[in-house]
C-alpha cells in the first residue's frame with residue numbers, strides 16, 4: 177500500500193529519519209508530506225505509535241496534470257471504492273489545492289463525492305446515519321502543482337490529539353510538537369527532566385509517555401478501526417501488546433508553574449494519561465530555580481506576551497538565560513516566539529532551530 181504521512185513544518189527531517197529507521201521505503205517527499213510504501217498492517221501500527229505526525233492517509237490514486245474537473249472525476253471514479261467503503265457509513269470529502277489550476281475547494285469536494293457516489297451505483301449507502309456520527313470515511317483530494325492525490329484518512333482526528341486533555345481549552349503547544357522537542361533534546365529517560373513553565377503539562381506528560389513507552393494512541397479512536405481492511409483481531413492484539421510493553425518504572429520529571437489553576441488542570445491531564453506517578457508537579461515561580469542546581473534536561477515554553485509589560489518579559493528572559501547559563505550540567509532548551517531573546521543572549525552561548533508552534537514562527541534554543 178502507498179501511504180502519506182503529514183507533519184508540521186520543519187519536522188520533516190525527524191519524520192524521514194523515523195521512517196528510514198524502520199526500513200519503510202520512502203517514494204517521494206514534498207513540503208510537510210512523506211510518501212512511502214508498506215503492507216496495509218502498517219496503518220494500525222503507525223497510527224498507534226506516531227508521536228510527532230499529524231495524519232496518516234492511504235493513497236488510493238494519483239496522477240500529474242489534473243487541470244480540469246473531468247480529469248479529477250475520472251481519477252476518483254477509477255478507484256475500487258467498494259473495497260474501502262462500508263455502505264452504511266457517512267462519507268465526507270475534503271480538498272486542498274496548492275499552486276494548482278483547480279482551486280475551488282467546494283467544487284473539488286463535490287466532484288470527488290459525485291464520482292464516489294456514481295461508482296458505488298447503489299444510492300442507499302450514502303444515507304447519513306446520524307447527524308453527529310463520526311466521519312468514518314474522510315476522502316481528501318489533495319492537489320499540489322496539478323499533481324493530484326486521492327487520499328483516505330486512516331487516523332480520523334489528527335494524531336497530535338491524544339486522549340488526556342480534560343477540557344476543550346487548547347494548550348499553547350501541540351502534543352506532537354512537545355514529542356518532537358523531546359526527540360531533539362536527546363533526553364535519556366532515567367535522568368531528571370524539568371519543565372518550569374508547565375501550564376497544561378503537555379511537555380512533561382509527553383516526556384513521561386516516552387519514558388514509560390506508552391503508545392500515544394493507546395486510548396483513542398482511529399477511523400480504520402471501523403473498516404474491514406485488517407485481519408480480524410489484528411488491532412485488538414496490537415493494542416494488547418502495546419499495553420504489555422509499558423514500563424512499570426517511575427521517572428524523575430518535574431513540572432512547575434506559578435498559577436495554581438493551570439497546575440490543577442495539568443495534574444488532571446497527567447492522571448488521565450496515567451503518568452501522574454512519574455511527574456512531580458509544583459507550584460513555583462521559575463525564579464526560585466536561580467538558587468537550585470539543575471542537571472540533565474530542561475524543556476520549557478515560557479510566556480512571550482501574556483499580561484506582562486514589555487520590560488517584565490525582558491526581565492523574565494534575562495532570568496531564564498541566567499538559570500540556563502548557571503547550570504553547566506543542564507541541557508537547557510526553550511521554545512519561544514519572543515524574538516527579542518536574541519538580543520538578550522550572547523549568540524555564542526546558544527544554538528537555535530526554527531519551528532512552527534501552531535501557525536506561529538518559534539525558535540527552539542539550546543544552551544551550549
Ligand SMILES: C[S@@+](CC[C@H](N)C(=O)[O-])C[C@H]1O[C@@H](n2cnc3c(N)ncnc32)[C@H](O)[C@@H]1O
Nearest residue numbers: 347348349373375376433434435461462477479
Ligand atoms: C506559554 S505557557 C506554557 C505552555 C505549556 N508548554 C503548555 O503547552 O501547556 C507559559 C506558562 O508560564 C507560566 N508562568 C508565567 N510566569 C511564571 C513564573 N514567573 N514562574 C513560573 N511560571 C510562570 C504561566 O502560568 C503559563 O502557564
